[in-house]
Amino acid sequence: MLTLYASKGTGSIAPQALLAYAGATHEIIWIDYDAKEHRSAEFLAINPRGQIPALKLDDETMVTESAAxxxxxxxCYPASNLIEKPATTQRAQTYRWMTFMATNVYEDFLRMEYPEHYTSDAAAEASVSASGATSMERSWGILNQSLAGNCHLVGNSLSIADIYMAMLLSWHPDLKGLNKRHSNLLPAAKNTLTAAAIQKVFNENDVHI
Ligand SMILES: N[C@@H](CCC(=O)N[C@@H](CS)C(=O)NCC(=O)O)C(=O)O
Incomplete structure (x- = not known):
């Protein structure tokens, strides 16, 4: 059975929502983030980066990195129609936006919230955090532009990119302000959460849009 290693409110929200939406048989092992269980020797054997999420496949192989x-x-769940077939334009767009969000928005957010992971100079933390926030704003602007006239990042139906974007958006410290500057993001994320299974997972994680 698939096993998702998760922590409430973290990067496991999107994979958890996908599993729920697809009706996939799976189990969740909750890692206590506040107790730093992700830094334990046991968890480092699962993900040497000590990061959530991680997924154990049926054959016990571990997959890390939320986008992957x-x-x-x-x-694995083609019936849920969350990704287009390989070698199509829409598949390419899915790769594009998943990589864009994982390497830009997610990282921008981490830089903003955890600057101490990005500098060993305590005096530089505030500026690392501020540059993370600036970079994140720019990334949101690019996503906002690509959503113009559509509530989906890829094609005209729900995809993993929409679920992933809703998770990242739910972490934003000032959604109202963001919505004033980039008005396509929030409606798209709200549309993603009209899927009851996804909304339920967001509620369980205590994140809201
Ligand atoms: N690139 C990784 C980032 C994952 C990540 O940073 N997860 C956070 C929780 S949202 C974490 O576990 N941080 C703990 C740490 O880096 O020590 C991914 O996309 O899975």
């Missing part, structure tokens, strides 16, 4: 987990799970 999403792409793989979408392929």
């Amino acid at each position: 987990i999403m792409l793989h799970l979408a392929d």
